[in-house]
Amino acid sequence: MANTSVNFPTPTLASPHARDRTAPQALLAYCRRNPQLVIGAAMLLGLVLVGVLGPFFVDPKQAQPLSAPTAQPPSRQYPLGTDDYGRNLLAVMVTGLPLTLRIGFLAGALGLLVGTFLGFVSGYLGGPVDAVIRTLVDTSLTVPGLLILITIAASIKGFISVNIMALLIASLAWRQPSRTVRAQVLTLRDRGYVQVARRSGLSTPEIIVKELLPNLLPFLAASFVGAVSYAILASIGLEALGLGPQNDPTLGMTVYWAISFSAPLRGLWWWWLPPIVAVVILILGLLLLTMGLDEIANPRLRRAA
Amino acid sequence: MTADTARHATAQAQAGQPLLQVRDLRVYYHTPRGAAKAVDGVSFSLEPGERLGLVGESGSGKSTIALSLMRLIKPPGVIEGGEVLLGGEDLLAKSEEEMRQVRLAGVAMVAQGAMNSLNPVKRVREQILDGLADHGQPIAKRAVADTLGALLRSVGLKPEVAGMFPHELSGGMKQRVVTAIAISLRPKVIIADEPTSALDVVVQRQIMDTLLRVQQDLGAAVILIGHDMGLMAQFVTRLGVMYAGKLVELCPVQAIFDEPLMPYSQLLIASLPSLTKKGELRGIPGLPPSLLDRPTGCPFRARCPHAFDRCAVEEPALRELRPGHWAACHLY
């Protein structure tokens, strides 16, 4: 049978009128289409502001024990009350929140850096290097990270500071980014423009920096937010077990002290509720931000649901 | 439906009434930028045992017609109006449950992209039996093997295929299984939407032969949807040409090759490669109009070599220009 099919052009649904808009208008319109991004960013910005502006309203020194009467409910003088150590819990929040954010961002950034490097190497070079890295990542991902962290943290319990905490968590936070980046590099590697760049004599690092990296930026942003979420959840989990910086009032340590002093059973809700609310806002904000960034990185997902 | 109206409907069908009648069917897709009129006022009818072909560019609305005859249009698509009469009963007026009973038993579909039309985690046997069970025709355990064997043999498959998973079948075999499912309840109308698009030419031929044979065995009418004019010439008795959501020409299949009336059909025929005259393969210049803001007048006028003033103002209606040969064009 001869090939008798007709080559039909594809019809277009697009309206012929190109829409002219100024940049701010376009930005506004985009934000309206991607509300997760805006709401998530706003939630995180609010938390950062608590840390930045807080010291103007309350003396951070009151986060130390014995700076106030013990176990007082919220009052005008102590808006978030005080705990059994006699700490002003508002001061604890104002000092602790930025510490938790610092752990998250530090560990997330380190994890992303290492993960991206390994992902690039693994995806771009392929071969035995790829096989080794992939086995390492896949195998370690089957072990729950919190358990590894518990083992390590238990061994160095007395020595944990905020920065060590961040390093500790970064030692696991690279796994997921390396996997995502590797997959993305694999799909990009064989695209036309990368092939062209390779034929035209660009060196491997040049191709990675000039051709691959710019195309991966949205993915890296989403991976970064994901790594930060992981780091914050992991740090709070460790701290809730008492395996955090013993002398710093991070959100997780505050919850830990509240649990060890049976605050929920004794009705001292002002001790544990504010850090929990802060954690929920933090995690929800990061989640919404990830979803918003995913939509930028992966426009095909748009309106999928 | 009362027994009385049922008898009435049967009587009508016997009195030379067409089996399937589509009147002024309109299907719109509601997008943020307005309604895209995918099918815009299409009417045709189908006699018992007849084979009707529908051709057109992708997006011309032919697949949308197939889905709307089964009432399977999904949002944002909406059947805006019209009638689909099967044996005198309007399918568009039925309840969802009544319509479900009509699917497969009254109108069956051999789906487009049949390669992926089978559930990957179920055996062929279960996928056939599902359809029978949900139409109140479960088969006794003892008879299952015989019934399935006969059904599979009728589409040229071995009975052992019943125990296999879709990934164990070749493309042609999958297409045959889909055909077997479609005829399992002896439907009156079979809609075949590009049934062979993913298959190689030899298998295409075998599948079409099978479809032709089972159609004649059942005495069912077939609507074949596609864009392969060669396939149409061999298989169908009548042919409809779709353009931008409208039926622009409808005639016995030989007539479209002998004397295409609508200029679009003429260009379509002229663009076919031919064994006798070795010309270049020509496409049709230009693009079909946007379905969103449709121009006034004839939808084809922007690409039509014979367009004149009237074409811009007045939309041509489908008229019978030769005996049994309908076309929508101001030239005649």
Added chain:
Amino acid sequence: MPIGYLVRRVMQFFIVLWGAATLNFFLPRLAPGNPVRDRLLSQASQGGLLQSGVEEMVRAYNAEFGLDKPLWVQYGRYLYHVFQLDFGFSIANYPAKVLPMITAALPWTIGLLVVSSCWAFVIGTLLGALAAWPRAPRFFRYLIGPAMALSAIPYYMLSIVLVYLFAVTWPIFPLSRGYSISRLPGFNLPFILDVLRHAILPGFSIVLAALGFWALGMRGMMVTTRGEDYVTFAEAKGLRDRRIFFSYGLRNAILPQMTAFAISLGTVVSGSVIVEAIFAYPGIGTLLLRAISASDYFLIYGIVFMIVLSIALATLAIDLLYPFLDPRISYRKA
């Protein structure tokens, strides 16, 4: 079942176990401060243990680790013991050995965690699938938002809130523990009911917090699946919607969820460790928390190894069972 795949998969299982054991061996030696023996002594003096017990333990450990022998010999002996599930003595509860302490706590954890994780999986998966199904009631679509918000709260934080609400403010459920102090454990109806009553709050906090994760994942998969040709063809076959939903939609969309379930078991277990601690539930989590606060290293390492072992077993089981769920996967490809 091709041998190659089986061997590779079982090898991965042993690599994970070996990694966990190795970590447990070297960490105490890499940690700043004293080696095991000195730490044991200082721990014992703090805990006020009898000198004779410590001497006996030190001797036991000297014998066990062969501390005078080269490191690799020590390592080999250690691995040999670990693969017999012998983790040595508990420092804080000498002369109790680690393994019996763990096996006493294990049934409580498995009972609470496995049951509530499965409920979370079932409810979440159904909710997500229904939220993506066009002919399901709209109601399910509105549930997705709250489920997502709940999933953003770590399990243990949700349990603090639940304890405060339903055990302190309105004392409907018991505050803590696995069963009432007044009751003698036994296999009789009142005791079982008592255990169930105690399991409701901790179980509920796990179910609530985990549900959103499954619902979100399932909704995504179902959106993809409902656009597949075989679902359209099932509709064209005139099947009942219930059958299309379950055996054509859900049956296919659930496949990636199953793999995720195996992986997430680990997360669930480690997250729920803290839930147990909050409820003083007599399971692994509480044991772990006590071990951490008493710096009972051998108990900590023993618990971590046992959890790693059970998760590795669970993922191995699901990987080996997967081809029965998805006939397309032959072991050749995997």
